[in-house]
Amino acid sequence: MIKLAIIGTNWITEKFIDAAIQTNKYQLVAIYSRDVNKAKIFAEKYHARHFFDNLLRLANQPNIDVVYIASPNSLHFSQAKLMLEHGKDVICEKPLTSNYQQTKALIDIAEHNQRIIFEALKTYYLPNYQLIKSYLPKLGKIRKVLLNYCQYSSRYDSYLNGNNPNTFNPIFSNGSLMDIGIYPLSFGLSLWGQPQQFYATSSLLASGVDAHGSVLCNYNDFDMIIWHSKVTNSYISSEIQGENGALVIDHLSTCHQVTFHPHQGEEKIISITQQSNELYYEALEFAKLYKQRTIDHQGIGLSLLASSMLNKIRKQIGVKYPADNFEIKE
Amino acid sequence: MIKLAIIGTNWITEKFIDAAIQTNKYQLVAIYSRDVNKAKIFAEKYHARHFFDNLLRLANQPNIDVVYIASPNSLHFSQAKLMLEHGKDVICEKPLTSNYQQTKALIDIAEHNQRIIFEALKTYYLPNYQLIKSYLPKLGKIRKVLLNYCQYSSRYDSYLNGNNPNTFNPIFSNGSLMDIGIYPLSFGLSLWGQPQQFYATSSLLASGVDAHGSVLCNYNDFDMIIWHSKVTNSYISSEIQGENGALVIDHLSTCHQVTFHPHQGEEKIISITQQSNELYYEALEFAKLYKQRTIDHQGIGLSLLASSMLNKIRKQIGVKYPADNFEIKE
Structure with missing residues (x-):
């Protein structure tokens, strides 16, 4: 079983947990929320042993294989980076980060640490x-x-x-x-x-x-x-x-x-009736990558391509985020 | 009854004739085709008195109020011009001419001759x-x-x-x-x-x-x-x-x-069931303009706007016609 931790306590995390459990390949072990009570209630509901309001403690917790991140987009990069650097694999909701520079850096960090970074872009896996x-x-x-x-x-x-x-x-x-x-x-x-x-x-x-x-x-x-x-x-x-x-x-x-x-x-x-919780397929795909320890999977190229285009489109339409001022530190 | 002549003998002219007859406001009197036999057969079919393979003779024929033009696009301008200058009103299939310059010139010619030029853009009149x-x-x-x-x-x-x-x-x-x-x-x-x-x-x-x-x-x-x-x-x-x-x-x-x-x-x-021959409505609209002698009708502005945009779009996509070399002669 893949030992799963969750960052975020909203509808999408509930949906992902359901999907992961459906695959019979995951065991939910920990929940993080900025609000420790929310984390506790969530953990109890899903019989997870641990709950945190401190990310570093989550990162340092042993017996966690993969962290699923469903926080606001601007937090994805720093949270994923922390988990990867502490030896966790990461499944991160779309968009993977705020911009191409962050996406590229995050993929490099994953590779350097020999961890899997996986963007939960559900459509690809249906x-x-x-x-x-x-x-x-x-x-x-x-x-x-x-x-x-x-x-x-x-x-x-x-x-x-x-x-x-x-x-x-x-x-x-x-x-x-x-x-x-x-x-x-x-x-x-x-x-x-x-x-x-x-x-x-x-x-x-x-x-x-x-x-x-x-x-x-x-x-x-x-x-x-x-x-x-x-x-x-x-x-x-x-x-x-x-x-x-x-x-x-x-x-x-x-x-x-x-x-x-x-x-x-x-x-x-021509379509078939899919699982009603369509996140099932991405959960299944990640489990496959996990089992085979495939760091350089197909989703990496797609994440890079998409985040590169998102940057270019945002330049044309004039949408800039505070996160775009982020400087990549080696 | 509006005395109607037709340039062209294809499916759209048949459809327009049917629509015009349905309104009870038109009488078909003449047919032009480059092929005189086609013109004759068409005239007989619709009990039109005249048929021509010579445009000038059609233009000079008295007792024609309006000429409907459904020839290839590149011929619209010269044919409509000839008819307007010979005192006929003109209904012309879309696009009115090959480009904005021709459309503008044609509208000026119509105004100068106090004739109606009407682009048969059926959608507007539904x-x-x-x-x-x-x-x-x-x-x-x-x-x-x-x-x-x-x-x-x-x-x-x-x-x-x-x-x-x-x-x-x-x-x-x-x-x-x-x-x-x-x-x-x-x-x-x-x-x-x-x-x-x-x-x-x-x-x-x-x-x-x-x-x-x-x-x-x-x-x-x-x-x-x-x-x-x-x-x-x-x-x-x-x-x-x-x-x-x-x-x-x-x-x-x-x-x-x-x-x-x-x-x-x-x-x-919210839609109603329209006449199955939807050209009925443009035929009816023209009959109203004809009765009121409305030269400067709403369709004029729309034709100018559309042909101006068609020019600009063609410039972007690189589509040029021989007709674009046409020089406007006063």
Whole structure:
């Protein structure tokens, strides 16, 4: 069993714990929260032996194999670094860090310490994502791609009411691109790599983060649109158009349903019913890497590529975080 | 009854004749085709008294009030000019001409001769387009717009087989943007005017025209994507996203079905069942302008705006037509 510790006590950590337990490959041993009572309640609920409000104590605790980090984005780097340097493997929620410089540094630290750093970008590890990849040759020459994730944030009402929720606060390296846009962006980059050129638009909130945005990526023969928003809902699907047919993808981040529309002939649903907790697949993937001690896994390249593009897009749209002033110390 | 002459003998002219007859406001009197036999057969079929293979004779024929032009794009300007200068009103298929310079010149010629020039951009005149306009305030702050028209051309197979069909031939000022993209582009411009900035991509065929393309338009608070293709089919709808709700539009050019999705509450189909021949509405609109002798109608501004944007987009994507070398003579 992989001995698991958790940083953060929110809905995503609960979801990840459930997924990890489902795989029968993890045992939850420790919980960290800034609020020690929260950590204790959480630990009791999941029968974890340890709870902490001190990160260094968590890092120094023996008998922890991997730490799952689901804190605000701006904390990922320092927390992951601390754990890696104390011999833990790390699963970290997306985006891995605040920027490319941090991502690169963190990957170097993991390698130096011979630990695994794993970005919990759930989409890559879904069976339906693999099915999409396997269907691409049937589409013929790819011409047009729309990757769409627009979801009204439950915190936007709070923001509009004059509050300052984390999710719209640049202190935490947040905003639409980082929270939501990363799904369609990573999806596209994982299939087709870096575009030849791109143009990004967005609308900034007074807080300084982006409310929503679009990126038009040019790959010469085809183009790809990244569509993301935290202030509107979308009711249309994503689509990959080829000259011989198209794939329509409902709920891109989970690839919930995928339909193949051949240019001629009947449409066909090609997706399978996945685990309702779709984090199951990333938990399973990490367990495989863990067992084989694969430090230099495929996700590393994708994390670097995505964080590099996130930097470039943020430069175009003018979103800067305090974390961008971080200096890499060797 | 408005005495109608037709230039062109293809499916769109038949469709327009049917629509015009349906309104009970037109009488078909003359047909022009380069092939006199085609003109004759067409005239007989529709009980038109005259047929021509000579444009000047058509222009000089008395008892013709309006000429509907559905020839290849590159011929629109000279044919419309001839008719306007001979005292006919003109209904001309979209795009009105090959470029902004021609469009501006043609509108000046119409005004000088006190004739009506009317671009047959059917979408503007549909009841469901008007319904969309009336629903925009219910959407709250508009944030994201995708206007989508991607349709595999029946002539693309012929092109791929080494032929040179008109629809992919720059001689005729054709290509995806001019044939298909003009629908979503005009739609967006008519609702929100010229964007602050835009970025256009496309893939060119060896013939020199664009096979498909995208335009990302930035309006500061929101962005709009124009998505067009003649080499792929799309199976998703168009969408206008506001903070309070979204409109999903099936078959943008005809606004066939429009669904309102409020941010909270039940979705609702707001569109009506339109005439199956949707050109009915443009024929009706022209009849109204004709009756009132309205030279300076709303469509003029929209035609100028669209042709100006088409020029700018073509400059970005590098599509140039022989017609662009046309010099305006006073």
